[in-house]
Amino acid sequence: MHLVQRLAAVVLTLGLSAGLVGCGFHLKGTNPSTMPITYSKLSFALPADTEELEKQLSVYLTASGAQISQANDAYVLRVLNYTPRRQLLNGKLTEVLLRLTVTFQIEDRQGHALTEPRTITATRNYQYDVATVNTDNQQEIYLNHIIVDDVAQQIARQISNNRLPKLISQP
Template identity: 75%
Template sequence: MHLVQRVAAVVLTLGLSAGLVGCGFHLKGSNPTATPLVYNKLTLVLPDNTDELENRLSIYLSATGVQLSNSNDAYVLRILDYTPRRQLLNGKLTEVLLRLTVTFQIEDRQGNKITEPRTLTASRSYQYDVATVNTDNQQESYLDKIVIDDVAQQITRQIAANRLPKAQS
C-alpha cells in the first residue's frame, strides 16, 4: 500500500505541474523575453502618416512590459526612416511586391544615441490576373497591414531580447 501512495503522489504532482505549465504560469523574472530594465519606459517618436505602426508598436511593446511614457526618465524609440514600396511586375499574371523598410534607434531624452540605427524590412507579394480583377484590390490593403504588423513585431522582439548594438561613443 505504501508504494501505491507514492505513485499516486507522483502522478498528482506531475498532473498539477503540467496544469501550471499548460496555463502559462511562470515565476516572475524567469521570462526569457522580458524587456531589459533600461528600456522599460519608452516614448515613441514616429514620422507623420505612420499611425498603424504606432498602434502596433504600442500593443506589442506594452505586452512585453514596456511602459509607454513621456516622462523625463523614459528613453525614446525614434523611427528614423519609414519607406513603403510597391513594385509591380507584369507578365501573364501581374505580381505586386509590397515592401516596408524601417530604420530605428533608441535615444535618451537629450537625443543622444543609446543604440546604433537598425534597419528592418518586411515584404509580401501577391498575384492576380488583370483580365479577371474588376474591383479595388482589398488584398493589397490587407497585406499592407500585415507588413506593418511584421515590422512592429520585429522591433519589439529586438528590444525585448536586447539585441540592439550599443552606440559607439
C-alpha cells in the same frame, strides 16, 4: 499487465516530449519583467502617417513589459526612416511586390543615440490576372496591415530581447 501499460504510457509521454523539444517547441513566457530595465519606459518619435505602426508598437512593447510614457526619464524609440514601396511586375499575370523598410534607434530624452540604427524589412507579394480581377485594393490593404504588424513585432522583439547594438562613443 498493469505494469506494462504504465511503462508504455511513460515511454509514450517521454517520446512525445522529446519530439516537441526536438522540433523547437517551447512555451513563451508571459512574465511582464521580460523587458530589459534600460528600456522599460519608452516614448515614440515617429514620422507622419505612421499611426498604424505606432499602435502596433504600443501593443507589442506593452505586452513585453515596457511602459509607454512621455515622462522625462523615458527613452525614445525614434524611427529614422519609414519607406513603403510598391513594385508592379507585369506579364501574363500581374505581380505586386510590397515592401516596408523601417530604420530605428533608441535615444535618451536629449536626443543622444544610445543604440546603433537598426533596419527592419518586411516583404509580401501577390498575383492576379488583370482579365479576371477589377481591383486588387482589398488584398493590398490587407497585406500592408500584415507588413506593418510584422515590422512592429520584429522591433518589439529586438528591444525586449536587448538585441540592439550599443552605440560606441567616439573620443
